[in-house]
Amino acid sequence: MTHTLNRTGLSEKRSxxxxxxxxxxxxxxxxxxVRNMTELVRTxxxxxxDNFVGLPLGLSREQVLGLIPKGGIATxxxxxxxxxxxxxxxxxxxDLGISVVLSGLFSDVREIxxxxxxxxxxxNYSAGVFGKTSLLPDYLTLDITxxxxxALVSRHYVKDVVRRIKRxxxxxxxxxxxxxxxxxxGIVNKKRTEEILMKMxxxxxxxxxxxxxxxxxxxxMSLKGEVx
Amino acid sequence: MYIDQEACKRCVDCIPxxxxxxxxTAAKKVVIEYEACVECGVxxxxxxxxxxAIKQVDPIPYPRILRAAFSDPMHRHESTDVLGRGTEEMKxxxxxxxxxxxxxxxxxxxxxxGVGAYFRDLEKITKKSITLxxxxxxYNPVMALMEDRNTGALKKEVLGEKVLSAIAxxxxxxxxxxxxxxxxxxxxxRELETVATxxxxxxxxxxxxxxxxxxxxxxxxxxxxVPYPNGKVNIGMAVAGGRx
Numbered sequence: 001m002t003h004t005l006n007r008t009g010l011s012e013k014r015s016x017x018x019x020x021x022x023x024x025x026x027x028x029x030x031x032x033x034v035r036n037m038t039e040l041v042r043t044x045x046x047x048x049x050d051n052f053v054g055l056p057l058g059l060s061r062e063q064v065l066g067l068i069p070k071g072g073i074a075t076x077x078x079x080x081x082x083x084x085x086x087x088x089x090x091x092x093x094x095d096l097g098i099s100v101v102l103s104g105l106f107s108d109v110r111e112i113x114x115x116x117x118x119x120x121x122x123x124n125y126s127a128g129v130f131g132k133t134s135l136l137p138d139y140l141t142l143d144i145t146x147x148x149x150x151a152l153v154s155r156h157y158v159k160d161v162v163r164r165i166k167r168x169x170x171x172x173x174x175x176x177x178x179x180x181x182x183x184x185x186g187i188v189n190k191k192r193t194e195e196i197l198m199k200m201x202x203x204x205x206x207x208x209x210x211x212x213x214x215x216x217x218x219x220x221m222s223l224k225g226e227v228x
Numbered sequence: 229m230y231i232d233q234e235a236c237k238r239c240v241d242c243i244p245x246x247x248x249x250x251x252x253t254a255a256k257k258v259v260i261e262y263e264a265c266v267e268c269g270v271x272x273x274x275x276x277x278x279x280x281a282i283k284q285v286d287p288i289p290y291p292r293i294l295r296a297a298f299s300d301p302m303h304r305h306e307s308t309d310v311l312g313r314g315t316e317e318m319k320x321x322x323x324x325x326x327x328x329x330x331x332x333x334x335x336x337x338x339x340x341x342g343v344g345a346y347f348r349d350l351e352k353i354t355k356k357s358i359t360l361x362x363x364x365x366x367y368n369p370v371m372a373l374m375e376d377r378n379t380g381a382l383k384k385e386v387l388g389e390k391v392l393s394a395i396a397x398x399x400x401x402x403x404x405x406x407x408x409x410x411x412x413x414x415x416x417x418r419e420l421e422t423v424a425t426x427x428x429x430x431x432x433x434x435x436x437x438x439x440x441x442x443x444x445x446x447x448x449x450x451x452x453x454v455p456y457p458n459g460k461v462n463i464g465m466a467v468a469g470g471r472x
Contacts, residue, residue, distance in 0.1 A: 006341065006425045010458040022460075026320040027367075057273075073319075091465060099320045100465035106438065109461045120437045121464035122321040124335075125444060126427045126456040130413050131420035135343045142341060150301045151342045151392045152247055152270050160244035182245065182270045184301055 003149030004075075004103035004187055006126050008142050009196070012107060016081035018189040019104035019112075021049075021088075025072035026099070036096040037069035043094070047087045049076035053186045075185050079192075081108055088116050143196050148183035157182070158200075165201040172197040229260050229271060235281035242276050247392060248344050266344055266392050267296040269303075291386045294347075297369065298391035315368050315395060318429045322466045326365070332405035332440070333429030334362065336412065338422060339393040345422040347373065348387040353396045353424070354380035356415050360408045362398035370396055402430075406447045413451050427459075 004020045011017075023040050025033040044052065045061050053075045054064040068074050078084045084102070091100060102109045106123075113120050129136065136142060137155040145153045161175040170178070176193035180186075198204070231242075231251075238258055243251045250264035251271060260271075260282075272282045288296055296303045317335060318327055327333045336353050339345030350370065357364070358380040364371060375383045400408045405428065416424050430440040444455045 003337075005427050005460050006337075006456070007458060008456075010456075012457055022319065024316065024319040026316065026323040026466075029323070088463070088465075097466050099322050099462060101319050101460050101462050103458070103460045105458045106441070106461070107457070109463075110437075113461070113463055119434070119464040119467075120432050120461050121467070122318045122327055122429060122431050122462040123438070123440070124318050124427055124429050124460040125441060126425060126459055127409065127413075127444065127448070128453045128456065129341065129423050129425050130416040130453075131423040132343075133423055135423060136341070146341045150268075150299075151340055151344075152268060152301070153342075154245055154247040154249075154270070155342055156244040156246065156249055181274055182247075184273070 005124050006129075006146055006149070007103075008139070008146045009192075010105055012105060015105060016108055017079065017105075018192060019078050019081065019084045019102055019108055020187050021076050021078060021084065022101040022103060023074045024099050024101070027072070029097075030070075030072045033072070033098060034069050036098055037072065037074070038065060039094065040091065040096050040098055041065055041068055041074045043087065043090055044074060044076045047076075047078070047083050050079050051180060051186045051188060051190060052076040053184075055186045056181045056184055056188075075187050077187055077189050079189065081112065085112050085115055088112055088118070092116055092118065140196055140200050144179060144193050147188045147193065149185070149187065150183070152182040152184070153179055153188065154182070162197060162200045165197060165203070172201065172203060229265050229267060229269070229282060229284050230262075231258055231260055232281045232283055233257060235279045236277075237279055237281075242271050242282060245271055245274055245276055247342060248390075264390070265295070266299040266390055267292070268299040268392055269296070273302070291383075291389050294373070294386055294389050295391055298394050315365070315397060317365075317395075317397060318460065318462055320466070321429075321431070321462050322464045327399065327429050327431050329431045329433065330402055331363075331399040331431075332402050333365075333397065333399050334405075334408070334412070335425075335427045335429070336396045336416075337393050337425045337427070338396070338420070339391060340423065340425050342392075343423045344390055344392050345394060345424075346388065346390050347382055347394065349420055349422050350394045350396060351380065351382045351387060352419055353412075353416075354382065356380075356412065356419075357396060357398050360400065360411055361404065362400055362408070365397040365399070368395070368397050370394060406443060409447065410451055413453070 141155050141158050164170040172194045175197045176190045180188040180190050250261045321327050338350045373382045375381050
């Protein structure tokens with residue numbers, strides 16, 4: 001369902017900026033795992049994620065608990081590594097038999113796994129984007145649009161929101177909220193999106209660590225792949 | 229999707245939300261370009277039109293329904309019963325053990341990010357992957373489109389359908405993975421009319437958990453790419469509480 005792999009703009013310089021937690025039941029086990037999945041979703045929500053599956057659709061936490069476990073997959077965005085560390089420890093202690101994927105900087109995930117005594121079982125790496133890359137928008141726009149793995153956040157919508165921020169019709173936070181709505185999986189990091197929008201709109205950020213948001217050619221974005 | 233012209237007040241607020249830019253003005257009307265629309269449903273789901281003028285044909289006829297199946301994450305794939313593009317890939321590998329230490333999994337996602345792709349582009353990749361010895365995952369909606377699993381040819385009637393993205397998933401023996409990756413990169417840059425992300429799935433070696441990442445970094449110096457510093461890690465939680 002959600003494909004958080006190819007998000008651009010994450011950097012080792014901003015460790016812990018986001019970790020997406022994804023829980024999935026193998027399709028053969030879906031029916032018999034509803035109770036455990038419900039417990040897992042309840043645990044995810046207990047740690048107050050910044051965004052989660054169903055939130056962009058306006059579902060309440062109770063509705064999420066009622067609906068999502070039957071589908072066998074749940075997602076939540078966290079912006080505090082320590083919170084994820086505690087969450088993972090708790091899920092581990094419950095031994096629910098459901099797969100958990102952490103999506104973020106490999107260094108962040110490694111720290112969490114090591115502290116929890118967990119095995120990094122299987123890793124999904126991105127080599128980048130290839131083919132007709134001239135069709136892509138600019139890097140900062142991609143840093144927002146690639147947060148939705150289903151590509152439902154439109155580059156034109158980003159441009160429109162930036163225009164409205166520049167005209168004083170929206171704050172960057174309001175713009176981030178709007179741009180998070182098309183992503184029904186709830187995996188857009190609204191805090192990061194707000195920082196990127198401020199940069200795009202030419203607004204000073206109060207957070208010095210965001211000064212190094214992606215520049216062309218930065219790590220986390222490879223677009224050519226031609227043989228040298 | 230289409231716009232009910234009697235209901236539309238031409239406020240044009242819906243135009244920017246379309247991921248593929250299919251909503252346009254033409255002859256003083258706001259219209260959804262039928263060929264460009266991938267039936268992702270974003271314009272309707274956002275409730276951006278206070279008049280309710282954005283509508284969807286119901287039912288969408290075959291093969292156009294494939295646009296919704298691959299582009300609208302609220303649409304469940306009949307072939308796999310999974311929402312979205314309908315694949316579990318490595319997310320449940322600690323249960324299914326599809327990706328063993330002997331193989332590397334490839335996911336080649338056509339149309340991503342944010343460009344869209346025709347199935348004719350996907351067919352180029354399915355055919356090429358088979359010539360490279362790729363073994364296709366059976367539990368993937370793309371397999372339901374395949375007419376000939378020996379050649380990778382897709383059903384002719386689907387080739388003209390456009391989607392936000394579609395994923396070709398296959399495995400190759402680990403020792404051939406970088407050679408196959410290099411071939412695919414060159415092929416994609418030469419042949420595709422759209423973009424494609426390429427990702428690789430590796431079962432971790434307990435003694436050296438990111439050995440494959442280092443191999444990729446070395447390979448990237450030759451083929452001019454830098455593997456992302458971020459990605460997805462299945463942390464083995466389904467196996468006895470995640471014991472290493």
